[in-house]
Amino acid sequence: MQLEKFIDRRKTHSVKWYIEDQDIIPLCIADMDFQVSEEIVNAISQKATHGIYGYSTFCERYYDAVEYWWKTQYDWELKREWISFSPGIIPGINLLLKALTNPGDGVIVQDPVYYPFFSTIETQGCNILNNSLVYTNGTYEMDFVDFEEKASLPNTKVFILCSPHNPVGRVWTKAELQKIGEICDKHGVIVISDEMHGDLTYSGYTHTPFAKAHSNHLSYSITCAAPSKTFNIAGMQSSIFIIPNQEVKEKYEALLTGFGLMRPNAFAVEGTIAAYYRGLPWLQEVKEYLEENLQYVCNFLKEYIPSIKVVKPEATHLIWLDCRELDIPTESLHAFFLENARVRLDEGMKFGRGGYGFERINIACPREVLTEALLRIKAAVKAKKETC
Missing domain, CATH: 3.40.640.10 (Type I PLP-dependent aspartate aminotransferase-like (Major domain))
Structure with a gap:
């Protein structure tokens, strides 16, 4: 299984990847960008x-x-x-x-x-x-x-x-x-x-x-x-x-x-x-890869964007991100990532009042996709700080 391989889903009627702006990276919607098991x-x-x-x-x-x-x-x-x-x-x-x-x-x-x-x-x-x-x-x-x-x-x-x-x-x-x-x-x-x-x-x-x-x-x-x-x-x-x-x-x-x-x-x-x-061997390999992606995100944010805190999950291929230290109004937070970083996350507000100031990111994707998204977010946060 090649979990590192990027499989283009843009023309496959994928809800996740059905986007007009082809430059946006969708790390929303809880499905994986991994090909299913051969079985x-x-x-x-x-x-x-x-x-x-x-x-x-x-x-x-x-x-x-x-x-x-x-x-x-x-x-x-x-x-x-x-x-x-x-x-x-x-x-x-x-x-x-x-x-x-x-x-x-x-x-x-x-x-x-x-x-x-x-x-x-x-x-x-x-x-x-x-x-x-x-x-x-x-x-x-x-x-x-x-x-x-x-x-x-x-x-x-x-x-x-x-x-x-x-x-x-x-x-x-x-x-x-x-x-x-x-x-x-x-x-x-x-x-x-x-x-x-x-x-x-x-x-x-x-x-x-x-x-x-x-x-x-x-x-x-x-x-x-x-x-x-x-x-x-x-x-x-x-x-x-x-x-x-x-x-x-x-x-x-x-x-x-x-x-x-x-x-x-x-x-x-x-x-x-x-x-x-x-399907169990495939699942075990995927879970190992997800753990690596999770640790990668934790390390990256801690080093480069410490104002975004990871609520470290015990399960799921999703991470709940505490973005309140970015000092961006809740109603503008999702748009900030979408418009400034060109990354689509899941809007925290939709999850109830407890989601105000949070966003959800899906890490079930090849590491190169995750890396590019994080670099974009890093640049967007840096640019925001420089203009304040």
């Missing part, structure tokens, strides 16, 4: 050469692969009747909220957090209850006192957990998950756990599925995951929803069918099977 390419190629791309469904091999992955990676034995499908995490969460809430109900999130959570809650007519994470000494912690206050409100029905957390990169410990679980169990709050980035942990950190953290969590939790971020196959639109509560699962799948979303992409089944059975 996945071969599986998709074989499917493609079959020549018929009609309606698809799931097979025993698919369920076996899903169960194999969760057993080997997390020592969690799934029951087949728990496993459901969604074309994506956000469409699935929308349907879950429709099944589990009524307009006016409260849904807890922990900002700064993956911003589609906000619009998803509002779309269902629910109220956003912000249990803001606490940023102290370069890392984030949960505010359990505030969390219980919000969980105890009579109209609070759901908590959307981001685990590992996007964008701050925390891998929640088993103790943290258990404490959250105890509070939710006590107050009858259902947990929708978005574990999309669970496979992308760094050395020294282990992702614990929320539902596995304590046996009591099974009855009131839904686990949302996918091979998409892990193996860079988001375009296959195949997410896995683990719903042990059969009453909830039936409500969810009725809505899934009602909206015509119950069938996978024609390539999704074979892609998932190849990823989960044969």
